[in-house]
Amino acid sequence: MTQPQGPPPFPPYAPVPPQRSKGPLLIVGGLVLLLVVVIVTGLVLFLNRGDSKPAAHESTPPARTKPSDPKAVEFRRVLTSKPGHCATPSPAGTACDDQGNVYTLGKVELDGSSVSEVKAGFDPARGTSWYVNLNLDPEGTKLFGQLTASIAKQTPPANLLAIVVHGEVAAAPAVQSAITGGQVEISGGYTRDTAEALAKKITG
Numbered sequence: 001m002t003q004p005q006g007p008p009p010f011p012p013y014a015p016v017p018p019q020r021s022k023g024p025l026l027i028v029g030g031l032v033l034l035l036v037v038v039i040v041t042g043l044v045l046f047l048n049r050g051d052s053k054p055a056a057h058e059s060t061p062p063a064r065t066k067p068s069d070p071k072a073v074e075f076r077r078v079l080t081s082k083p084g085h086c087a088t089p090s091p092a093g094t095a096c097d098d099q100g101n102v103y104t105l106g107k108v109e110l111d112g113s114s115v116s117e118v119k120a121g122f123d124p125a126r127g128t129s130w131y132v133n134l135n136l137d138p139e140g141t142k143l144f145g146q147l148t149a150s151i152a153k154q155t156p157p158a159n160l161l162a163i164v165v166h167g168e169v170a171a172a173p174a175v176q177s178a179i180t181g182g183q184v185e186i187s188g189g190y191t192r193d194t195a196e197a198l199a200k201k202i203t204g
Helices: 023-052 138-151 192-203
Strands: 073-083 094-096 101-111 115-122 130-136 161-165 168-171 183-190
Touching (some): 101 138, 115 192, 130 138, 130 192, 138 161, 161 192, 168 192, 183 192
Antiparallel strands (some): 094 101, 115 130, 130 183
């Protein structure tokens, strides 16, 4: 007796190989593309930042606080003062201010090499009064104290101290008392613009 034959051990059709999912490939590709975009964007931003930096020669230099030409700044006694015409060049021993006043001056008592700082300042307690402050080094402090002690005893115009810059009287304030602390304040109706202009004239 023969056994009935069952179904063949293999199906009559060819097996189909399993298909791989495309999901991982798409993720990897997306990450690579994102990385490229980030690198390119970063490079562009870096280049733009580099282009936006001002050139070294275009940067604003800091304001001077000391005379650029110390020998051009002179402190001299005023012997006489009168309005008049300023001769060019000025006779020896004389100098003019920007108002046309002519000053006869004594010798140079000290110069800008004794000045360690020049700056315009404002004191709210005085309302709208601006001033120019000069700080002197130890040697300048000593000489200036002796000079102002002598000038303060004089009558006008010999009580004036001329600050001469490049041969022109930048200011000629009256000395009321000896200035011995090394801080010289030039005041007298200055506005912000005129005080800053005087400080800039002294510093160069």
